[in-house]
Amino acid sequence: MAAESSFKLTYATMFNPPEEMHVNFENALAKIRANLGKEYGMLIDGKEVFADEKVEDRNPAKTSEILALFQKGNASHAEAALAAARKAFPMWSRMRWQDRVALVRKAAELMDQRLYEMSAVVALEVGKNRMEAMGDVAETADLFRYACDRMEANNGFVTEMGRDPLVGFISTNTSVLRPYGVWIVISPFNFPASLTGGPTASALVTGNTVVIKPATDTPWTSRFIAECLRDAGIPDGVFNFVTGPGSSLGQALITSQEADGITFTGSYDVGMKIYCDFSQGRYVRPTILELGGKNPAIVSRHANLEDAAVGIVRSAFGLQGQKCSACSRVFIEEPVYDQLVPRLVELTQKLTIGDPTERSVYLGPVVNKSSYRDYQEFSAELHRAARVLTGGKVLTEGSYADGYFCAPTLAVDLPADHRLWQHEMFVPITTVASVRNLDEAMQRANDVNYGLTAGFYGAPEEVDWFFDNIQAGVCYANRPQGATTGAWPGFQPFGGWKGSGSTGKNAGGVHYLQLYMHEQIRTLVRRA
Ligand code: NDP
Numbered sequence: 162m163a164a165e166s167s168f169k170l171t172y173a174t175m176f177n178p179p180e181e182m183h184v185n186f187e188n189a190l191a192k193i194r195a196n197l198g199k200e201y202g203m204l205i206d207g208k209e210v211f212a213d214e215k216v217e218d219r220n221p222a223k224t225s226e227i228l229a230l231f232q233k234g235n236a237s238h239a240e241a242a243l244a245a246a247r248k249a250f251p252m253w254s255r256m257r258w259q260d261r262v263a264l265v266r267k268a269a270e271l272m273d274q275r276l277y278e279m280s281a282v283v284a285l286e287v288g289k290n291r292m293e294a295m296g297d298v299a300e301t302a303d304l305f306r307y308a309c310d311r312m313e314a315n316n317g318f319v320t321e322m323g324r325d326p327l328v329g330f331i332s333t334n335t336s337v338l339r340p341y342g343v344w345i346v347i348s349p350f351n352f353p354a355s356l357t358g359g360p361t362a363s364a365l366v367t368g369n370t371v372v373i374k375p376a377t378d379t380p381w382t383s384r385f386i387a388e389c390l391r392d393a394g395i396p397d398g399v400f401n402f403v404t405g406p407g408s409s410l411g412q413a414l415i416t417s418q419e420a421d422g423i424t425f426t427g428s429y430d431v432g433m434k435i436y437c438d439f440s441q442g443r444y445v446r447p448t449i450l451e452l453g454g455k456n457p458a459i460v461s462r463h464a465n466l467e468d469a470a471v472g473i474v475r476s477a478f479g480l481q482g483q484k485c486s487a488c489s490r491v492f493i494e495e496p497v498y499d500q501l502v503p504r505l506v507e508l509t510q511k512l513t514i515g516d517p518t519e520r521s522v523y524l525g526p527v528v529n530k531s532s533y534r535d536y537q538e539f540s541a542e543l544h545r546a547a548r549v550l551t552g553g554k555v556l557t558e559g560s561y562a563d564g565y566f567c568a569p570t571l572a573v574d575l576p577a578d579h580r581l582w583q584h585e586m587f588v589p590i591t592t593v594a595s596v597r598n599l600d601e602a603m604q605r606a607n608d609v610n611y612g613l614t615a616g617f618y619g620a621p622e623e624v625d626w627f628f629d630n631i632q633a634g635v636c637y638a639n640r641p642q643g644a645t646t647g648a649w650p651g652f653q654p655f656g657g658w659k660g661s662g663s664t665g666k667n668a669g670g671v672h673y674l675q676l677y678m679h680e681q682i683r684t685l686v687r688r689a
Contacts (some may be wrong), residue, residue, distance in 0.1 A: 170299045172647035175292040183520055186291050189277030190518055193285065200230040201380070203238060203404055204387050206245035207397025212238065216404065218381055221288040221526040222516050222564040228285055231380040234405030236413035239372075242401035243419035246343040246370035249398030254340045254368040258317035262309045265366050268393035269305035272298065272358075272386070279385045281518070283354060286379045288525035288565070290517045293480055300649060301358035301386065304669055307650045308362045311674045318367075318678060325684075332686045338678035340368030341447060342421030345414050347374045347407070347435075349427040350528050351483045353382035359650070359668055360424035360449070361386065361400065367677040369422065371400045374411050376427075378528050380404045407431065415439050422447040422677070429453045429585070429610070429660050436663070449676055450663035451656060453585040454485045454613030457606035458644040459627065460501060461599055461619030462494040465639065469618035470504040472637075472644035473591075476616065478512055478569040479646055481527050482589035485661075486614040486635070488645040489586065491593040492602035498595040502573065505593065506551050509569050515560060526565040527588055533565040536588040539581065540570060547575035547592070583609055599623070607632045612658030616644030634658050634667055 168179050202209035214233035220226040232238075253261070272279065276298050283294035312318070318338035325332040344364040348357040357375055364371050375383035387402035403410060414420060415438045423446070425435050432452040439448050458476070460469045476488035493501050517525025527533055533555065540553045552570030569589040575581060581592060582605075596602040599619075606615060607630075614635040617627040624638045634657045635648055648655040654670025656662045666672040 170295060171649040171652070172293075172296050172300075173642040173649065175296050176642070178292060182295065183291075185277045186280060186295065190281040190284070193278055193281040198227055198229065201232075201384050203232050203234055203242075204391065204402040205238065205242045206248075206401065207391070210238065210241070212405070216377060216380075218286055218378075220285050221528050224563055224565070228282075229381050231384075231404045234403045234410045236409065238403050238405065239410055239413035239417065240419075242372040242403045243343055243414070243417055245398040245401050246372050247419055249396060250342055250370045252396065253370050253399045256368075258312055258366070258368065261366050261368065262312050264393050264395050265305050265362050266309050268362075268389045268395065269302040269309075271389040271392055272302040272305070275385060275389065276302070279354065279382060282381045282385060284518045284525075286381050287350060287353060287480075288517050288528055289480055290522055290525055291520065294517075297352050297354040301354040304355055304359035304650050305362040307669055308366045308674060311671065312366050315674075318675070322682070327686070329689050330686050331689050332684060335683040337681045337683060338367070338675060339681050340678055342369060343419060344369040344371050344677065345374070345420045345423040345425075346371055347411055347414070347423070347425045347427065348376060348383065350376035350378040351480060351485070353379035354386065356426045356451070357383045358386045360426070361390070363668075363674055364422075364424070364677050365390075365395070365400065367674055369677055370398065372414060372420070373400060373402045374407070374414060375404065377404070377406055412438070416441070418442055420446070422449070424449040424451070426451040447676065448663060451485075451668070452661050453587075453611060454487070454657060454661050455490060455583065455585050455609045455611040456486055456488055456614045456616070456633070456645040457490040457492060458488050458616040458618070459599065459602040459606055460491065460493040460497065461617070461623055462496040463620035463623065464497065464618035466497060466501050466504065466618075468639060468641040469644070470501060470508055471641045472616060472618070474505060474508040474512070475642070476644040476646040477571075477591040478509065478524055478589050479643070481524055481567065482569070482591070483528060483532070483587050484646055486646040486648065487587075488616060489591050490582065490606070491591060492596045492605055493593065494599065494602065495595050495597055502550070502593060505571055509551050509571055512569055514556065514566055514568070524569060524589065527567055529565065532588055533567065535586065536567045536590070539586050539588065539590055542581065543570070543572045543575065543590070543592075546579055546581075547572040552589070577605065585611065599626070603630050610660035613661035614645040614648070614657075616640065618644075632658055634662065634665075
């Protein structure tokens with residue numbers, strides 16, 4: 162076990178894990194597989210709650226396989242969860258912050274212990290390859306700890322301010338950041354652990370109580386998170402876990418006046434709707450939105466082309482292009498275009514596609530029928546409007562027959578004004594263009610509504626120009642580990658500009674936790 166314990170798993174290190182991680186993953190997978198098909202409740206006020214209707218959690222690599230049954234919660238469950246969170250708020254918010262930190266740290270420890278089983282579930286329900294699945298869970302435990310670290314580093318956000326220069330009086334002023342109240346966390350399918358767990362831990366350590374609603378495609382992973390919180394001893398009602406459709410259950414959470422804040426991670430369209438609907442309250446409530454991306458990589462004529470090729474292909478096709486940070490646009494300076502493009506094609510064609518729980522597989526299936534259909538429609542559009550160099554078709558033969566498998570796709574010669582340069586496709590498709598110079602590359606890179614991540618490959622003296630001009634929240638230069646993907650809390654806090662995010666402060670960074678609290682200044686005057 163020595164090798165594993167000295168190895169720190171991140172998205173940048175995951176390409177060479179110790180052997181034990183594979184063995185442990187396989188053992189846990191066998192255990193999970195032996196327990197498929199069970200029914201899981203919602204957790205409201207510490208109790209298992211069952212709805213009349215159920216939702217099947219299916220394996221996108223083998224759609225005939227039912228992984229588990231979850232509840233199709235409705236508006237009454239939303240109401241019950243919010244009421245339980247409201248009831249628990251006075252106790253939880255008045256608890257010493259050090260005690261809240263201890264409970265959240267305990268939940269992170271439990272997550273470490275359950276890492277392999279949780280990862281097996283992530284791989285099965287999302288279709289993530291095993292290293293990406295382990296990354297998602299390990300990142301979640303780190304996000305829990307990071308939130309705790311920030312509370313400690315800031316002394317619970319209690320800060321002594323200046324003393325008024327009063328004659329005959331002594332005046333002390335204290336700034337205290339205090340929780341808002343009941344916090345909603347709505348998460349997407351693609352990082353069901355970290356994007357549910359990260360906001361939840363941040364809301365909890367700061368003293369808010371929480372209602373979690375995961376994506377309908379991936380409830381099982383989030384249920385594991387809820388169990389870690391419960392088993393750590395977090396009191397009933399402090400967090401609540403409800404499952405069901407975003408359009409009904411989710412919408413009921415948004416339109417309720419019982420919520421005091423929200424963290425929504427998901428698509429631009431749903432996020433903008435939530436932004437509007439959540440503003441219909443009696444006053445403005447904090448709305449943390451983490452939305453889509455259309456992330457560019459720019460390659461200069463001075464770049465190390467091998468690093469560029471490896472980094473671009475990893476980021477374009479990791480998790481089948483279903484990362485908000487996926488590299489979906491590539492701009493290459495003309496003098497190196499003809500050299501780099503064939504290498505991108507070669508590396509893409511070498512990627513293994515199949516059952517994502519298998520060790521050798523890099524690309525699993527896309528998450529559901531709707532994404533599968535999207536891929537086919539975008540491919541058809543690209544076949545008409547551009548030149549598809551590789552991919553552009555779904556895989557249906559043999560072991561692919563029962564899953565949503567799509568060939569990773571590179572397309573060139575797409576007209577610059579085509580809509581697919583702007584639209585977040587969220588499937589394994591990347592469009593590549595030749596540009597006359599770096600200024601043209603930058604202009605096109607920034608010419609989208611999004612501003613999440615971006616990558617650059619070039620000479621050291623070009624790097625500052627890239628960082629200064631690119632409009633994105635997370636920027637990487639000369640990184641073969643991933644052109645636009647692979648952020649880790651504490652290293653690369655994650656968040657977007659423009660249509661990619663609402664706060665301008667990145668998750669897993671030093672300015673994030675403050676978003677979950679409002680400031681109170683406490684002035685106390687006594688006679689000298
Ligand atoms: P969606 O926007 O489709 O769904 C996200 C969540 O919102 C799901 O839980 C969904 O529930 C719920 N939801 C849907 N409609 C409503 C509603 N009216 N009211 C309340 N909740 C609702 O996103 P995906 O799950 O498809 O995730 C992919 C998207 O997420 C991409 O755009 C990606 O870029 C973005 N993303 C952004 C990240 C970031 O950090 N910026 C990180 C990861 C992903 P249900 O599943 O039941 O529909």
